[in-house]
Amino acid sequence: MNVTKYFAVFYTEQIYFLPQFLPVAKEMKRRGLPYLIVLKGTTSRDMFDQNERIIKICEDKNLSFQLGINGLDNASIEYLICGGDEHPDVNIPYKKSVLIVHGIGTKRSAFAEEKNKFDIRFIEGDFRLRKLKELYPDAKTILENVGFSKLDDVLAMSNEEVDKMYETYGFDRCKKTLLYAPTFYPSSLERMPNNFPEQFKDYNLIIKPHFFSYIRKKYKRQRRKLDIWAKYKNVYVAGFDDFNIVPFYALADLLISDESSVVFEFAALDKPVILNRFLKLRLTYRLFGQRKLRKRMEPAMDQFRDLGENIWHYKDLKKGVEKELASPENFKQRRAECTHEIIGLVDGKVSVRMVDVLEKNHSDKTK
Structure with missing residues (x-):
């Protein structure tokens, strides 16, 4: 029986893990190392089915991929590469597991003991290495x-x-370009006014919401807000297919965000x-105040929030x-x-x- 050999399988639980995986996959391809991107696909009732659109994205990018794990039972896989918060319970045969986290993150899960189940973990910066x-x-x-x-x-x-x-995007080259990239929760998106683009009409404005704002059914208020903003001429609202924020980093002069790790990524570009x-905040967070929010967020990351201007009220944002x-x-x-401490x-x-x-860590050192 023929056995398909893969140097690495990228187990992609969410498509927004891909921007972290793609440069690595490209380098493997350059070296002639076979890889496969395995897309988990939609599994939650709370999410819209996006499988067909994800497949189209991967086809357009000419990626080596498949949806689901069928056919991998007898494959020979050196590395299972993951990007989520937990070591995946997935029936794929592999020799070693690898973690490449999809974001820097301000949540406690970044330091969870669960991640010690991986054989190899790639780290960003001295701070996380010391703390772990x-x-x-x-x-x-x-x-x-x-x-x-x-x-x-x-x-x-x-x-x-x-x-x-x-x-x-039909942008004016004479104007500065702003990138507004809020996370899904806790987020500033719903606290921004409907006429936000009008108040920033002197700028090109890219709005890149978190992927969950589109696919999780409960964020319909966020989607309504995005639809309103998309009508403004100076605005490009990134859609589902714009899963990769990286090109927007190159175009933007300044980033506006909140609890998203994109803050640290963009700042790393100086x-x-x-x-x-x-x-x-959700009702339960408002009722139980900062105590509940602190349980979700990682307090050790607070020391890095001073890498840019902190805005506590929308009225102060433009200034x-x-x-x-x-x-x-x-x-x-x-x-x-x-950047030295948390990006590297x-x-x-x-x-x-x-x-x-x-x-270097390959099990077959004679290959």
């Missing part, structure tokens, strides 16, 4: 501080590619960020944007310090270092 060794000194997981692979692609983008984006601290665009060097030193080396070669590590 402090929390779990006896853990057997191999920790490799290599950086954040997602940023490799933005550093590789050419000026011609960026110029083409101006044309694609561009100014605004942190919206006015968040829409904050103007201030940071006029003097982008305001938080330059702090951005560099935070930003040189466009993170994926190269990752594949180097995987080849």
Whole structure:
């Protein structure tokens, strides 16, 4: 019986894990190492079925992929690469498991003991490495501080590619470009007014919501807000197919976000960020106050929130944007310090270092 051999299978529980995986997959392809992207697909009743659209995205990008795990029973797989909060309980034969987290994250799950089940974990920056060794000194997981692979692609983008984006989105080259990228929860999205784009009419405005804002049924208020904003001429609202925020990093002059790890990713490119601290909280969070919110969020990450202007009320947002665009060097030193601690080396070669590590730890050293 013929056995299909894969150097790595990227187990992709959500399509927004792909931006972290793709630079690594490209490097494997460059070295002739066979890989497969396995898409988990829609499984929750709370989510709209997006399987067909995900398949179309992967086909358009000419990726080696399949939906589900059928046919992998007899495959020979060296590495199962994951990006979620938990070690997956999935019936795929593999020799070693690898964690490449999909985001830096401000939630407690980033330091959960569950992640010690992985054989190899790639780390971003000295802070997380120190904390993990402090929390779990006896853990057997191999920790490799290599950086954040997602940023490799933005550093590789050419000026011609960026110029083409101006044309694609119909943006005015004489205007600065803002990227508003809120997370789904806790989020500032629903606290932003319907005429938000009108108040920022002097800018090109990209709005990139979290993927869950589109596919989870309970976020219908967020989708209604996005529909309103999409009608403004200076706005491009990224849709379902725009799963990868990386190209928008290259185009934008400033980022506005909230509890999303994109804050740290964008700041690592030495561009100014605004942190919206006015968040829409669910009823239970409002009833039980900060205590419930603290249980969800990682307090150790609070020290890095000063890498940009913190805005506590929407009325102060425009002033904050103007201030940071006029003097982008305001938080330059702090951005560099935070990047060193929680992103690591930003040189466009993170994926190269990752594949180097995987080849070094390959079970067949004679290959």
